[in-house]
Amino acid sequence: MGTLAFQTLTITLVTSVSYVLGLRLFRQLNRTFLNPLFTATLFMVVLLSVLKIDYHMFAEGTRVFTFLLNTATVALAIPLYKQWQLLRKNLNQIVLSISLGHGVGIASAVILAKTINLNDHLLTSLIPKSVTIPVALSLSQALGGVTSFTVLFVLTSALFSITCGPKLLSLCGIKSNLAKGLALGASAQVLGATKAMKWGEEAGAMGSVGMTASAILLCLIFPLLVHIV
Numbered sequence: 001m002g003t004l005a006f007q008t009l010t011i012t013l014v015t016s017v018s019y020v021l022g023l024r025l026f027r028q029l030n031r032t033f034l035n036p037l038f039t040a041t042l043f044m045v046v047l048l049s050v051l052k053i054d055y056h057m058f059a060e061g062t063r064v065f066t067f068l069l070n071t072a073t074v075a076l077a078i079p080l081y082k083q084w085q086l087l088r089k090n091l092n093q094i095v096l097s098i099s100l101g102h103g104v105g106i107a108s109a110v111i112l113a114k115t116i117n118l119n120d121h122l123l124t125s126l127i128p129k130s131v132t133i134p135v136a137l138s139l140s141q142a143l144g145g146v147t148s149f150t151v152l153f154v155l156t157s158a159l160f161s162i163t164c165g166p167k168l169l170s171l172c173g174i175k176s177n178l179a180k181g182l183a184l185g186a187s188a189q190v191l192g193a194t195k196a197m198k199w200g201e202e203a204g205a206m207g208s209v210g211m212t213a214s215a216i217l218l219c220l221i222f223p224l225l226v227h228i229v
Helices: 001-031 036-051 055-063 062-075 079-081 082-089 093-117 120-130 133-143 147-171 177-197 203-219 223-228
Strands: none
Touching: 001 036, 001 055, 001 062, 001 093, 036 147, 055 062, 079 082, 079 093, 079 203, 082 093, 082 120, 082 203, 093 120, 120 133, 120 147, 120 177, 120 203, 133 147, 133 203, 133 223, 177 203, 203 223
8 A cells, every 4th residue: 555655656756746837838839739738747757757766667657647538528418407508509510510520530540550550559549539548448458459559639629629730720710619619529529628728618618518429429330430440
């Protein structure tokens, strides 16, 4: 028990220090690509290497953050409840947008992977890249993918979306905060939904819808994905 408590405390300290360093760097330089999700990860890798903490010890010590992440994700249901009438009004557009967006995303990933002769394990790890990590890991395992690569692809996709997404949407002439919130939630998951909250509660609700609908859609078409792969 003592060893587990020490491991948890050590990992919590390393993770917290890494995040604080990443956040300070982001605020001081004010560069979008220095998102704490990316920089904190780099700082964490360095600290874990210096302290010689192996992966299994790290995984055991991060349970508290897993709990907090799950709590934060569930909390995003609050704006969904408050904006239920708005969601009902735009239900058809939401379903169509999410279906087309993820359909094109999955198809392009499969085509690109086949074109460059990507390893089958990497392909199956790549397919669930645009859904929240718990769902992505479950689907990746069922498809025969490598879960560590799936986490990498999900985080990379989310970081790219949160960094380039708002500018790309503006360049495409999309001014509606509701549309932008839906797009970021579908592509960047929790990060996107959180970002959308800055544009208002309605946009935040759309971000939550995008995140949830993406996971549901991918689960529904899972049998088809198994056949394709």
